[in-house]
Amino acid sequence: MPLLEVDNVTRRYPGHLAVDQVSFSVEQGQLFALLGPSGCGKTTTLRLIAGFEQPDSGHIRLHGEAITHLPPYERRVNTVFQNYALFPHLTARANVEFGLRHERVRHVGNGPARDAAARVDAVLDLVQMTGKAASRPAQLSGGEKQRIALARSLVLEPDVLLLDEPLSALDPNLRKQVRGELKALQRRTGVTFLMVTHDQEEALSMADCIGVMNAGRLEQTGPPRGLYHRPRTRFVAGFLGAVNWIDGSGVRPEAVHVERDGTQGRDATILAVTFLGNCVHVEAELAGGARMVAEIQNPRSEFRPGDEVRLWWRGEDEMRPEA
Amino acid sequence: MKPRTWFLLPARTVMLLLFAVPMLIVAAYSLLTRGAYGGQGAPWTLANYARLLDPLYLEILLKSFWIAALATALCLLLGFPLALFIARARTRKTLWLALVTLPFWTSFLVRTYAWMFLLRDTGLINTILLGLGLISEPLPLLYNDAAVVLGLVYGYLPFTVLPIYAVLDRIGPELLEAAEDLGATPAQVVRRIVLPLARPGLLAGAVLVFVPCLGAYLTPDLMGGGKSILIGNVIQNQFTNARDWPFGAALSAVLMVIVMGLLLLVRRKTSEHGGLP
Amino acid sequence: MNRALSLYAGLAYLFLHAPLAILAVFSFNSSKYTVWEGASLVWYRALLADTRLLEAALNSLLIGAAATVLATVIGTLAAYALWQRRAPWLEGSLYLSLVTPEVVTGVSLLAFYQWIFRFLDVRLGLHTVIAAHVMFSLAFVMIVVVARLRTIDRTLEEAALDLGASETQTFLRVTLPQLAPAIGTAALLVFAISFDDYVITSLVAGVDSETLPMVIYTMARRGVSPSVNAISTLITLAIGLLTLTAERWRRA
Known part of the structure; x- marks a missing residue:
């Protein structure tokens, strides 16, 4: 039985369907990423699971039990908000302690309550914020705020931790580092993470399983590699990375080979060459007028606009989405 | 939630109980007839409103408008430079405010x-002037229209300073520097940049006064x-000494309609300029 | 330009503060007339002997305290509710109450009270004044509290619910602490307005419920009396101190 099931859930807003018959399930211990452009309904889906909103139809189950209409404070899921939503009038430590006071409500019959102070200490140590426990949120940096927000939720040992765009409020140069830390934290604690993001690189690098949403619908669910290489729709293919569309099938730029005097492939004329440091983008026009971009890691020879070349790719690298 | x-x-x-219902009662009373010993009763009539056309009351109404307008103009005139001073102050803004x-x-x-203590016949100003021998009898400083305007200006001046300051404070110094850089003199900067941008604040202040x-x-x-x-004063008098509640009610109703009409007008004006609510 | 502006500001502050300062200075004058004859506390001592004045001051304090508590609680609750939903009728009436000339508010309340007294066996008194003060203070409380609520992040309430706090606990533990400074300011504002009101109060107060402004008004009409200087100075000092303490407390 999956840990969390979202079953045919629909949420209607005046004028449009925010979430349209969405179904997916999250397994125990997974890091699941809901990926999609802004306004696709991914945050609404998260809010439905957290209990801030109610679906118009469909069910949400945790451990097989329906939680669809429970208030947020009776669900064993916790949220890390996009802006962290730390209580400004409380210290970092008091923020972490906040939920423990209400824990009995949630943990009925869950064995003797452990010493709250020890749990707070342990979780502050886990996120390496012991030294800043007495600070107020206004005195913390973005990364520190995020760690307190994580600690505040993790101390309650939720069945699922919901993370709304966990990296978007951080400095861009900090994001890559925090990606790894977040992933490591998830592995260490074993808590199931359900993360919402609009950044495909984030989802591909962190998640065990990705659900791609578009205009309220869940387009495809699967492991990162499967989704990247075998997208079911053109939208999924395009949202996860660049694609050259040619004759109804797609080829990723890094799968396209450029040769000066090969025998296989198609004739093309180079239009532009862009140096990007770790690779080179070659834009070329095929004989029929179609254009393609090839990404070359270690160009053997230097290409120039106007060069006549041949482009080829392996048949297995061709993607054929159904829609 | x-x-x-x-x-x-x-x-x-x-x-509902202490605002809406009392207002409705006043509206109803304004259409009733005054009883022989005060009080009010049938028949329903518009006579109370007709009485407003009496030149005596029309004059009082006009004078009220005139005095309020004069006080407002003075408050704006005196309040603007003060607000400008606070907005431009580099230190202690909170103190000045x-x-x-x-x-x-x-x-x-x-x-x-x-x-009153300053302006009375036996007040400080007259006492000093008499003491210095500059005048031989007290100047009539109190109990006239000028004194009323002075009292109103003194009472409501903060109401213009605050909203004007609020808008002036949002004008960044770089805007003024840009204007000066483009060759505007300080006076021109005020006239061509600061005043137009301060319009919403001026309007809000004017209404508040x-x-x-x-x-x-x-x-x-x-x-x-x-x-x-x-x-x-006329309204208050009708409800106390004169005991003509229906007429006082009619005056109240007219005053309310004028105030509401003015506010609607200002609201339309500000929404045109995307200013205050 | 800047020097002229500073000079002007100096004069403007003189205009704003000199009258009250002069009044305060002359409250210590030993003479009954506007001629300085030496410092004395004679007029302050006279205040203590004036039972009518003391009784009125007590009434004013009582009315102010009651109106402050009621208006602050009612206004805060309403402001919080308006944060979550709209109530056009209530918002409209609050706005109107704010712009209604005091005289009109006063006479309408007087008319209302007289009308309702036909059915109820009550008379004008402190309670009618308190009710009136609660009504006209509500809009001020709402303005202050709503302004503060606008700066509060709504997701904080969601975060509290998410962490297991019920709705009531969320209000008490998360929202209310953040509103506290604004509620304090609102309470102070209500007290200052209530303590000062003459126009509405004089219309709806009974014969045996005189307030301090009513006494001062009568004395001021009668003529200059150094006692009024003394009581005015005391009021100014008290309110000024209260404002300063509140401001300090708000920043702490």
Whole structure:
């Protein structure tokens, strides 16, 4: 039985369907990423699971039990908000302690309550914020705020931790580092993470399983590699990375080979060459007028606009989405 | 979170019972006839409103408008440079601002009395002037229209300084520097950049002063003596000494309609310019 | 330009503060007339002997305290509710109450009370004044509290619910602490307005419920009396101190 099931859930807003018959399930211990452009309904889906909103139809189950209409404070899921939503009038430590006071409500019959102070200490140590426990949120940096927000939720040992765009409020140069830390934290604690993001690189690098949403619908669910290489729709293919569309099938730029005097492939004329440091983008026009971009890691020879070349790719690298 | 309707219940009860219903009663009384011994009763009539056309009352209404307009203009004129000073002050802005609001916190009655103490025949100014031998008999400083205007300006000046300051403070110094860089003199900067941008604040200040001045009661009563009667005094008098409630109610209704009409007009004007609510 | 502006500001502050300062100075004058004859506390001592004045001051304090508590609680609850939903009728009436000339508010309340007294066996008194003060203070409380609520992040309430706090606990533990400074300011504002009101109060107060402004008004009309200088100075000082303490407390 999956840990969390979202079953045919629909949420209607005046004028449009925010979430349209969405179904997916999250397994125990997974890091699941809901990926999609802004306004696709991914945050609404998260809010439905957290209990801030109610679906118009469909069910949400945790451990097989329906939680669809429970208030947020009776669900064993916790949220890390996009802006962290730390209580400004409380210290970092008091923020972490906040939920423990209400824990009995949630943990009925869950064995003797452990010493709250020890749990707070342990979780502050886990996120390496012991030294800043007495600070107020206004005195913390973005990364520190995020760690307190994580600690505040993790101390309650939720069945699922919901993370709304966990990296978007951080400095861009900090994001890559925090990606790894977040992933490591998830592995260490074993808590199931359900993360919402609009950044495909984030989802591909962190998640065990990705659900791609578009205009309220869940387009495809699967492991990162499967989704990247075998997208079911053109939208999924395009949202996860660049694609050259040619004759109804797609080829990723890094799968396209450029040769000066090969025998296989198609004739093309180079239009532009862009140096990007770790690779080179070659834009070329095929004989029929179609254009393609090839990404070359270690160009053997230097290409120039106007060069006549041949482009080829392996048949297995061709993607054929159904829609 | 679920909206909590009962949170609104006490406020709704208070406003319904002590604001809406009293206003409706006044509206109803304004259409009744005055009884022989005060009081009011049938028949329903428009006579109370017709009485407003009496030149005596028309004149009082016009004078109320004129005095309120004069006080408003003076408040704007005096308040703008003060707001500009605070907005441009590099240090102690809070202190300068607090010094404007502090008199507002103290009693309006006390502030009015303070001027009476200065302006009376036996007040400080006349006493000093007499003592210095500059005049031989007290100047009639109190109990006239000028004293009323002075009292109103003194009472409501903070109401123009605050909103004007609020808009001026948002004008970044780089905007003024840009204007100077483009060759504008300081006076031109004020006229061509600061004043147009301060318009919403000026308008808000004007409303905040004009509305209470139009219905002012205390200032004309104390500083105008019997000589400077405004509409507020007439209304109060109808409900107390004159005991003509229907007429007082009609005057109240007219004053309310004028105030509401003015506010609607200003609201339309500000929404055109995307200014204050 | 800047020097002229500073000079002007100096004069403007003189205009704003000199009358009250002069009043305060002359409250210590030993003479009954506006001629300085030496410092004395004679007029302050006279205040203590004036039972009518003391009784009125007590009434004013009582009315102010009651109106402050009621208006602050009612207004805060309503402001919080309006944060979550709209109530056009209530908002409209609050706005109107704010712009209604005091005289009109006063006479309408007087008319209302007289009308309702036909059915109820009550008379004008402190309670009618308190009710009136609660009504006209509500809008001020709402303005202050709503302004503060606008700066509060709504997701904080969701975060509290998410962490297991019920709706009531969320209000008490998360929202209310953040509103506290605004509620304090609102309470102070209500007290200052209530303590100062003459126009409305004089219309709806009974014959045996005189307030301090009513006494001062009568004295001011009668003529200059150094006693009024003394009581005015005391009021100004008290309110000024209260404002300063509140401001300090708000920043702490």
